[in-house]
Ligand code: SF4
């Protein structure tokens with residue numbers, strides 16, 4: 001079977017560990033859609049938020065080195081994690097018109113920085129390259145009756161000159177992709193508020209407040225579940241949800257899906273390949289209730 | 294400190310520090326006209342003693358010590374809302390990065406810079422393993438920060454769901470990574486990089 005589209009692929013650390021359901025469902029979905037993902041061999045950590053918080057030059061150098069490894073694999077670079085996506089694109093953005101900085105980075109990685117390699121988030125590939133119409137016609141099991149809060153978080157849209165994915169204050173790309181599956185996006189207030197990502201280890205109290213507000217807002221809007229495109233957001237909203245419920249005395253019971261899990265479910269990928277059992281807040285009761293299993 | 298009187302004079306203005314921040318961050322500090330949009334959208338303002346617009350104002354007035362000693366820079370979540378909304382293209386998120394680096398370089402870790410400990414461990418992981426090794430990150434952080442029991446209840450659940458790997462991911466580029474770290478150290482020693 002020939003692929004319709006082909007990409008080089010940077011999964012990022014989380015997809016090989018805490019976000020294995022994102023990796024599994026991405027592989028399952030892309031195979032079903034005949035989109036090739038060719039993993040960059042021996043890629044390494046992009047440095048995420050911690051590296052730029054401590055050391056900008058190191059952060060740029062780590063991303064630059066990964067971009068140069070990606071040069072060996074044909075196709076635009078597909079990235080699943082919103083943080084990796086943001087760091088790789090920030091690196092290109094910062095270096096393209098700053099010769100002094102670029103020379104420092106080139107010296108650090110002992111080679112040129114491929115500023116022209118196109119970096120794309122999975123959402124962009126699905127909505128734009130593959131296209132919403134094709135996506136809609138690939139749906140075999142419409143997610144009718146499922147109310148979903150699409151959560152963007154910070155880095156998919158901010159700052160606007162970096163991700164170039166959608167409007168930085170009123171994006172619609174996630175809702176559009178979701179609608180292709182027949183599910184219903186709810187209108188809610190906290191789509192783009194910060195979940196407190198980088199504080200997950202050091203200041204759980206911050207995550208408690210920020211992610212707690214997000215969960216409460218999704219619940220108040222009548223959502224059955226949340227959809228995310230970032231393993232760090234997922235960690236705070238799913239893994240920490242029980243702790244937040246305990247501390248706030250509120251029951252949310254909101255399963256948190258990755259975009260690729262819901263799409264793959266709708267496109268008829270076997271549920272065994274969606275990593276549903278890895279989710280801390282189990283989605284099984286909800287999916288059964290909506291007759292989606 | 295927060296409410297103490299501020300004595301301003303030509304000497305206290307300290308343009309040198311402002312220029313250092315501007316160089317490191319690639320953003321103007323002086324262009325800010327205190328509209329307050331950054332603070333209006335900042336999700337962390339309730340945790341900060343100086344909201345983002347005041348951080349910039351204090352820098353403009355040469356009061357950087359108040360900023361570096363305080364908690365605001367350590368509670369910034371790098372969410373980029375301020376940089377997105379500033380009408381003067383002040384890149385406050387990048388200024389926060391620069392201030393954290395300057396504070397850390399000058400004073401080392403403090404109680405307020407707790408998050409920086411997690412950041413450092415994260416980077417140590419990259420140098421040693423090439424990729425994140427989440428189990429180790431959580432364990433070492435808890436030991437070093439004295440919070441042994443904090444995530445204990447979460448640990449077993451994550452392991453049984455396969456979320457925390459017990460073993461790190463191998464990487465054949467590990468030698469390359471070490472070279473990047475040491476080249477940067479070398480460049481800094483020779484004054485070729487900030
Ligand atoms: S938004 Fe920009 S100009 Fe307005 S107070 Fe903040 S930094 Fe200053």
Ligand code: SF4
Pocket residue numbers: 331334335336337338345368369370371372373374375376385386389
């Ligand atoms: S980047 Fe930091 S200072 Fe700016 S809005 Fe976000 S948390 Fe506040």
